[in-house]
Amino acid sequence: MNRRIFSAVTGIPVVCKGSQNGMASCMIEDLYSTTDSNRKATLHQYLVQPDPVIINPLFQWDAFNPGILSGLLLLQMLARRSDALGKVIEAEARDIFYGENEFLVWWDGLYDFLHPPWSGTDHKSDIGRMVRKIVVRYDMRAMNTKLRHLSTELEHLFKLTRPRRVAVEIQGSGTAEGSDIATQAVIQDISGIVKALLDHFGDIFTIQKAIGGWVLLNATEFSCLRSYWDSPSESAREAASRSQATFEEIMQLQVERWIRGQSMRDPGLQIPTHEGGQAYLSADLGGYPESYSKG
Structure with missing residues (x-):
């Protein structure tokens, strides 16, 4: 398989023959002989895509990110470089891939x-x-x-x-x-x-x-x-005690209780709590509380 890539030195298309590994090797050779600005532009071209990069542990990275397949192989090959310039290019490539x-x-x-x-x-x-x-x-x-x-x-x-x-x-x-x-x-x-x-x-x-x-x-x-x-307001607590709270207010009170319960089970969990009040479940889990007080 032949694929054209554009030289970072001249801007002229360069034909890299063979596998994706061969194309990545060709790209590395080209990156070694260009200016810093052209090199970064080329790295951006092959390492950045407009859609999110999908990372699913059940699949290889290249399975759902074909647009940056050559760039992913390039990252792996650069990681094996031991020379000074190779390390610089590797750092630039990783910064661009993960940062952009x-x-x-x-x-x-x-x-x-x-x-x-x-x-x-x-x-x-x-x-x-x-x-x-x-x-x-x-x-x-x-x-x-x-x-x-x-x-x-x-x-x-x-x-x-x-x-x-x-x-x-x-x-x-x-x-x-x-x-x-x-x-x-x-x-x-x-x-x-x-x-x-x-x-x-x-x-x-x-x-x-x-x-x-x-x-x-x-x-x-x-x-x-x-x-x-968000911390529940006093009006939310009062509304809950009258079974008139909105679902958002119920969830704020519910989450507050859940967090307090977790922090009590794990004292090392440093999460602020609000003392007092009656534990209750949301409407889906068991209905509104009959009463809710700060204690």
């Missing part, structure tokens, strides 16, 4: 994403320093065969040191606002870690529910759940 793409990562592949085979490190990675935009997807319809827990896996997000957007996406059926039992169970499980992520990342972090779509298909409806982690 948005990544859609399945929750159980988050650790491996931050520690790719070509990173050359066994216990820590600097990928977290480079990533700027990431969405972590949890599909409620998928079977968890790895005995991993979503709340634990989300802790890997703290390795991101300079992100511009961090999102957790709960995908599945049910209702967009998350009043269905399945979504309620997920929210309860991750209420503590989401609170910690909100405190850590601030406005750049969000959590959303996605309805429709399957596996890699786009969802048809999104709903932001971030406000459920």
